[in-house]
Amino acid sequence: MDGTLLRKDKTVSERTKKAIEDARKKGVTVVLATGRPIDGVTKYLEELDMYGENDYVLSYNGGLVLKTKNREAICKIGLTGEDLHYLYEISKELGVNIHAFSETKGLITPKNSKYTEVEANINNIKINIEDFNKLEKDHSIIKIMMIDEEEVLQKAIDNLPKEVYDKYTVVRSAPYFLEFLNKEVNKGVGVEMLAKHMGITLDQVITMGDAGNDLHMIECAGIGVAMGNAFEEIKEVANYITDTNENDGVAKAIEHLVLNS
Structure with a gap:
């Protein structure tokens, strides 16, 4: 679209x-x-x-x-809270913002950021602040996104552990959006x-x-x-x-x- x-x-x-x-x-x-x-x-x-x-x-x-x-x-076909915990830790190591789409809670993020606002505005949906660490391991997640300024996100992509690509389908849908999906999904x-x-x-x-x-x-x-x-x-x-x-x-x-x- x-x-x-x-x-x-x-x-x-x-x-x-x-x-x-x-x-x-x-x-x-x-x-x-x-x-x-x-x-x-x-x-x-x-x-x-x-x-x-x-x-x-x-x-x-x-x-x-x-x-x-x-x-x-x-x-x-989706992800789980366990996937979110894993990618959240990596996002902190890489210094990029993160948000996700929960099947029951909608757009969730541990802290608001410019590109989470962009996501919410594009889709006309609300942002829900959520402590990712408190989500259950089996919580139903549809997709997870790392979001940031283009150059910041590119640096994160350059340093993304290889195992992430083995575990997930990883796609860059916009210069400031990097998406993580179930390995079986695209x-x-x-x-x-x-x-x-x-x-x-x-x-x-x-x-x-x-x-x-x-x-x-x-x-x-x-x-x-x-x-x-x-x-x-x-x-x-x-x-x-x-x-x-x-x-x-x-x-x-x-x-x-x-x-x-």
């Missing part, structure tokens, strides 16, 4: 809305795939009229795939699970993205589309490169690959 479907002002262009509508009229299922929680995309689901019987949303980078109409889970897995649920094969799927958390999804689809503003690693694995998010890149890709093909 951010950097792909949405422009910098967090709106969807009229051309993109029309392209999505026209694709759906042709029988194409259009699904929003995002690192955001479900509450962070509801306004766009409403705007794009995606609350039908066969509408879905892929949230938390594939950690939770839902039917939009009744929020029935198609796929749910957007590509979410797409695979949803395709299986829908009874279609991956070669029938088109995915579009711009950031590191889109990589697996771009690789697994029949056609992976990189935005013109995408990270270089995304462009390198994509089958097709469209225009930027500011210049109707999603609409142009749909027109070229779906409507005019």
Whole structure:
């Protein structure tokens, strides 16, 4: 969504809305795939009229795939309080801020910070201050994020222990967001699970993205589309490169690959 479907002002262009509508009229299922929680995309689901019987949303980078109409889970794979304790200690050693999404408590953090505020504002959700050390080891966590200024976060990434990459799916979804998910989770897995649920094969799927958390999804689809503003690693694995998010890149890709093909 951010950097792909949405422009910098967090709106969807009229051309993109029309392209999505026209694709759906042709029988194409259009699904929003995002690192955001479900509450962070509801306004766009409403705007794009995606609350039908066969509408879905892929949230938390594939950690939770839902039917939009009744929020029935198609796929749910998360973390635990034990993972949070482990990554919290590492975040303190690296000198970066941290927050997480709890299944029952929402957005939680031991102390507020600039980029936790950004996360809350993007998703229109409240911040809950929580002592991570007091959370039960089996507390249900959906994803954990280290957040900080770009150069601070980059230094942390450079010094992240190798074992962290062995234990988790680690993706940089924005210059100031580093996300930790269950090792079995990424957007590509979410797409695979949803395709299986829908009874279609991956070669029938088109995915579009711009950031590191889109990589697996771009690789697994029949056609992976990189935005013109995408990270270089995304462009390198994509089958097709469209225009930027500011210049109707999603609409142009749909027109070229779906409507005019």
